[in-house]
Amino acid sequence: MDTDKLTKIVSMCRRRGFIFGGSEIYGGLSSVWDYGPFGAKIKKRIKDLWWDHYVEKRDDIVGLDSSIIMHEDVFKASGHLAGFTDSLVDCPKCKKRSRVDMLEKEDTTHYICECKNVIDITVNKPRKFNLMFKTNVSATEENPVYAYLRPETAQGIFVNFANVLNTVHKKLPLGIAQIGKSFRNEVTTGSFIFRMKEFEQMEIEYFVHPNDADKMYEYWVKERYSFYTDKIGLKKENLRLRPHTADELAHYARGCTDVEYMFPFGWSELEGIANRTDFDLKQHSEVSRKDLSCFSSAENKKFIPYVIEPSAGVDRTFFAIICDAYDEETVNDRTRVVLRLKPYFAPYRAAVFPLLKKNDELVNIAKNLFYDIRNKMPATYEDTAGIGKLYRRQDEIGTPFCITIDGDSLKDQKVTIRDRDTMLQERVSIDQVVVYIEQKSI
Ligand code: GAP
Secondary structure, three states: OOHHHHHHHHHHHHHOOOEEEOOHHHOOOOOOEEEOHHHHHHHHHHHHHHHHHHHHOOOOEEEEOOOOEEEHHHHHHHOHHHHOEEEEEEOOOOOOEEEHHHOEEEEOOEEEOOOOOEEEOOOOOOEEEEOOEEEEOOOOOOOOOEEEEOOOOHHHHHHOHHHHHHHHOOOOOEEEEEEEEEEOOOOOOOOHHHOOOEEEEEEEEEEEOHHHHHHHHHHHHHHHHHHHHHHHOOOHHHEEEEEOOHHHOOOOOOEEEEEEEEEOOEEEEEEEEEEOOOHHHHHHHHHHOOOOOEEEOOOOEEEOOEEEEEEEEHHHHHHHHHHHHEEEEEEOOEEEEEEOOOOOOOOOOEEEEEOOOOOHHHHHHHHHHHHHHHHHOOEEEOOOOOHHHHHHHHHHHOOOEEEEEOHHHHHHOEEEEEEOOOOOEEEEEHHHHHHHHHHHOO
């Protein structure tokens, strides 16, 4: 575990308005986080990129936005009410409750708590804890009607499978994609936004004929890996694919591969790509008594489609982007923290600073230039501190270009553009600034 890097990233995220603790002014809630102004911008860009790539640019995938609160029977059918549990054990020494599968193992019956105490699970027996959030959707407390917050967006897709199929008039293979919040009452803490109680997923349920399932599973594993390298731009050395072993597979899955990222606490799951077979549609068909089959004209018979599911986490993608981009270097005996974000993800593409904020003519030029840039891309205008501090702030939030307007700008109609990564400065004509930034923002 690189505790030092994790601490620095958490502190930078807090300091610069990427992420705040949930309900912080009331003491906070464990494993609940809020995205601040700059975090919210990056998160939206991640979702936009995914949606554009899979929903807008493909003919074989359509989008959906289903509700978070779902009928109890959905989760009876899916198996979540019975089986979506963690095995938890209480440490007799420090009293901390932990997930058994997260503890270091001494042997089959002895586990080591964070406090280093050895827990004998034949004495301190683990208990099953369901991760689902239950809520009452009736208007009275006396006659409650229970519903649940979805633990994965996938179930909203399965229960709408027939609705979608009947309205879009498309044939298989057909993907239904959805971005949205999911909720799990996670007990593990301390991994920042890696494991949250409320988080966001980007899921595709890609429905295929059973004969095509293995081929499409292989396709989606490759496709999703290259999305992280080519579209998100994560470093290849920080990414790997890890196929699940047979004993790790969920009860419904015939195959599953995780895309893992080297987080400060080691290789951990960024996304899972699973072959969920026909388990979910069959279950929902049985419990709801609705026909969720398709017709194969080649075989002249009905079949329940298999589903390949690339299931990504928005928050973990965000976390990986920040970890990949975070850098420190020594400049003039001082530490410079710089977030080397791809320009697409940077909260601002450019920041405009007037060097003499009392000079009306100069401020006018700076403001007009700022409005021109902001018409084309996210930009900010800053005059609330000295130039050194302004550069430092923008470096930490990853702004690729800082533009200063100085006394000479009045004479030569040029400004200075500083590159975030190299810190090199170039004089550029005011009327060329937008083009310059666009060309350099690849
Ligand atoms: N529909 C399949 C499914 O939900 P999962 O592996 O449990 O599978 C998929 O979750 C992805 O959702 C994970 O790879 C991760 O990116 C994200 N995710 C799951 N639980 C999370 C949590 N507690 N906090 C943040 N992200 C989470």
